[in-house]
Amino acid sequence: MNGNKHLKLxxxxxxxxxxxxxxxxxxxSLANTLNSLVVSxxxxxxxxxxxxxxxELTIKWKTPIKANYCLYDxxxxxxxxxxxxxxxxxxxxxxxxxxxxxxxxxKKQMMASTTIVVNGATSxxxxxxxxxxxxxx
Amino acid sequence: MESSLNLSHDKVNFAExxxxxxxVGIGIGKRTNPLFDGKDTPLYLLPSVSYYGENIYFDxxxxxxxxxxxxxxxxxxxxxxxxxxxxxxxxxPGNFLLPSSSQASNNLPxxxxxxxxxxxxxEEVADTPISVSQLSKRLWALDAGIQVNxxxxxxxxxxxxxxxxxxGVYNSINGQVKVEKTWHFPTLxxxxxxxxxxxxxxxxxxxxxxxxxSDKDNQxxxxxxxxxxxxxxxxxxxxxxxxxxxxxxxLTYRTTSLGSSITKSSMVSENTSNxxxxxxxxxx
Numbered sequence: 001m002n003g004n005k006h007l008k009l010x011x012x013x014x015x016x017x018x019x020x021x022x023x024x025x026x027x028x029s030l031a032n033t034l035n036s037l038v039v040s041x042x043x044x045x046x047x048x049x050x051x052x053x054x055x056e057l058t059i060k061w062k063t064p065i066k067a068n069y070c071l072y073d074x075x076x077x078x079x080x081x082x083x084x085x086x087x088x089x090x091x092x093x094x095x096x097x098x099x100x101x102x103x104x105x106x107k108k109q110m111m112a113s114t115t116i117v118v119n120g121a122t123s124x125x126x127x128x129x130x131x132x133x134x135x136x137x
Numbered sequence: 138m139e140s141s142l143n144l145s146h147d148k149v150n151f152a153e154x155x156x157x158x159x160x161v162g163i164g165i166g167k168r169t170n171p172l173f174d175g176k177d178t179p180l181y182l183l184p185s186v187s188y189y190g191e192n193i194y195f196d197x198x199x200x201x202x203x204x205x206x207x208x209x210x211x212x213x214x215x216x217x218x219x220x221x222x223x224x225x226x227x228x229x230p231g232n233f234l235l236p237s238s239s240q241a242s243n244n245l246p247x248x249x250x251x252x253x254x255x256x257x258x259x260e261e262v263a264d265t266p267i268s269v270s271q272l273s274k275r276l277w278a279l280d281a282g283i284q285v286n287x288x289x290x291x292x293x294x295x296x297x298x299x300x301x302x303x304x305g306v307y308n309s310i311n312g313q314v315k316v317e318k319t320w321h322f323p324t325l326x327x328x329x330x331x332x333x334x335x336x337x338x339x340x341x342x343x344x345x346x347x348x349x350x351s352d353k354d355n356q357x358x359x360x361x362x363x364x365x366x367x368x369x370x371x372x373x374x375x376x377x378x379x380x381x382x383x384x385x386x387x388l389t390y391r392t393t394s395l396g397s398s399i400t401k402s403s404m405v406s407e408n409t410s411n412x413x414x415x416x417x418x419x420x421x
Contacts, residue, residue: 125153125154125155126153126154127205128151128211129149129152129187130199130201130213130286131199
């Protein structure tokens with residue numbers, strides 16, 4: 001009797017723990033931990049801040065499920081892949097200033113993101129003067 | 138694209154964003170006044186102030202907001218004082234900041250002889266020069282409008298502007314087309330030479346306000362004059378030689394050929410107005 005009672009208690013406990021685990025490890029959190037997006041190099045040096053960084057980058061991303069995914073720069077679509085879960089390829093990108101790239105699925109849900117930092121070679125920035133530096137009426 | 142090294146040294150053509158720039162020219166020069174009995178302005182000390190933000194800028198009296206369409210093309214909304222008043226004013230920035238020249242000689246062929254009281258014919262009255270001091274006051278006007286700067290290949294710059302009087306002084310418009318070309322010399326890097334030419338168009342209303350003679354001037358009606366619109370044409374040369382990070386030697390000469398509708402006015406004695414200056418500029 002006592003053995004049966006313990007067995008019942010154990011089975012209830014295992015159901016409870018199993019339920020708890022199901023609750024904690026949701027599909028989304030599982031996906032977030034398994035998704036990855038890596039861009040290299042992740043910094044770009046331009047002559048002066050504000051200049052466009054045009055560079056060939058190696059893009060690597062991985063998801064647990066094969067599906068259609070797109071890479072975005074804010075809301076601008078850079079490239080899409082059909083029925084893929086693992087990509088490693090070179091892309092020529094043009095960005096102005098530090099930019100966050102995001103990988104999204106068809107429902108525009110973010111799978112992973114990474115940031116490319118754009119630095120100016122000079123800390124001071126210059127612009128053209130629009131009038132002769134000294135003028136006399 | 139210019140390297141950062143060149144930019145930081147080229148204070149003539151480039152400005153650091155977000156910084157006020159103060160400089161002063163010390164030397165000798167003159168701006169001639171084409172008006173009869175008008176005072177020339179001696180140039181000994183030329184202060185210069187400028188500020189360039191991302192878009193807004195102030196540079197020696199010009200306040201502007203510029204939009205960079207491309208690194209070659211800028212479109213700006215600007216406001217500035219109209220320079221035509223400078224010849225009439227005793228208080229323009231040059232006269233205020235610089236020592237005033239000695240009184241120009243009065244060449245009026247009247248007053249010191251009794252025969253000046255003989256009646257003159259209408260033609261003689263019309264031909265008699267009128268001193269700037271005998272005219273009613275001409276006010277400074279504040280213009281505002283659009284300026285386009287295009288920096289073309291081989292250090293050429295084309296500038297267009299169309300401005301309107303926003304101060305209610307002459308109530309009309311004026312415009313300018315200017316072309317500049319700068320030469321740099323690989324064998325003599327501190328030296329740069331710039332040639333410029335411009336055509337300044339003035340409207341009939343502007344010409345009438347400044348160079349017309351009417352009942353407001355308290356002159357004989359035979360000397361009344363209503364000029365038409367026209368063009369002033371300017372040719373200039375500027376040479377700069379960078380002596381150090383702070384100092385540079387500067388030479389400039391600019392001559393403006395006044396439009397015929399201006400030179401026909403009895404108040405105008407010269408067909409040209411010139412600026413000459415040689416000296417050294419110091420950047421603070």
